Amino acid sequence: MGAYIIRRLLLMIPTVFGIMAISFLITQFAPGGPVEQALANLSGQNSSIAERITGSEAGDFAAQPSQKGNSAYRGSQGLSPELVARIEKQFGFDKPPLERFGLMLGNYLRFDFGESYYRDISVIDLIVEKMPVSISLGLWMTLIAYGISIPLGIRKAISDGSRFDVWTSTVVIIGYAIPGFLIAIMLIILFAGGSFWSFFPLRGLTSPGFDSFPWWRQVIDYFWHLVLPIIAMGLGAFATTTLLTKNSFIDEIGKQYVTTARAKGLTENQVLYRHVFRNAMMLVIASFPGAFVGAFFGGSLLIETIFSLDGLGLLGFQSVANRDYPVVFATLYIFSLLGLVIALVSDLAYMWVDPRLDFESREV
Secondary structure, three states, rough: OHHHHHHHHHHHHHHHHHHHHHHHHHHHHOOOHHHHHHHHHHHHHHHHHHHHOOOOOEEEEHHHHOOOOOOOOHHHHOOHHHHHHHHHHHHOOOOOOOHHHOOOOOOHHOOOEEEEEOOOOOOOOOHHHHHHHHHHHHHHHHHHHHHHHHHHHHHHHHHHOHHHHHHHHHHHHHHHOOOOHHHHOOOOHEEEOOOEEEEOOOOOOOOHHHHHOHHHHHHHHHHHHHHHHHHHHHHHHHHHHHHHHHHHHHHOOHHHHHHHHHHHOOOHHHHHHHHHHHHHHHHHHHHHHHHHHHHHHOHHHHHHHHHOOOOHHHHHHHEEEHHOOHHHHHHHHHHHHHHHHHHHHHHHHHHHHOOOOOOOOOOO
């Protein structure tokens, strides 16, 4: 087991390096980078924007007669080469790409992510600031989805073909087919003051004056704000996990070892939870890393936008749109590490479910 864990940890190094290298290479060819955006703002001789981007002298630079050069930036016409060089230095583009990539990796190994290009805050502080929203949505959605889906899937497998199985399958399939953002809009219309009732808050994770509430009211207020977003996000994952659990149990129940266990006089519960459970849960556990990471960082953009929740999904989208590369690469680096670690934990959970697995002899 120890050798397997070490191999997996060592494999994370080239994996993360490859992810960062490919992403960095793509950004080198992506149009509208931070330097080009700054030049576009300055090309209109807007001294207020110039001062905000490059300092008080930028307006003077912009006002100087332009000198013809071979600048690679399309927005540099009419701006002095000194100003272009100043902007390049500010964003770190005065160095060759390989040097910039090496410096970035060196800083990231120390978890030094620098500062955002357009916000007066360090990247790590910005991520920490947005993290509570994403943790709240991802954690509770995953716990509730798995906590309901696994027992429901087992019940559906036991009563396969019954009326209970048919109508619950209909409900979960309909929930899976409807997009999460459409469910969110429907919930707002019905329960958040849209056209009918106003039972739930429409925006934010807490109410005004939250810090002054007693602790029990803070807990109620916190979960009251999470009800609609979690329902909107969770229906798709709820359906997937339920059907996956059901199919896994049905497949295992039909195998020979189950017949043998029944022939030995074991009760249905003993057969189900002592023998079938550990084998059937393998596929469910295998799907957990992707579901977990997706719930935290991949599937919350539209939900955060609709319910005015300022989390990592919205931050990532805005950073890509604004070419805020320090935030983009830092979130990519953190999420990649987190995904790889969770995948390792998922493999270790296999052993907990079925101790017969031999990781030492497994090829990575």
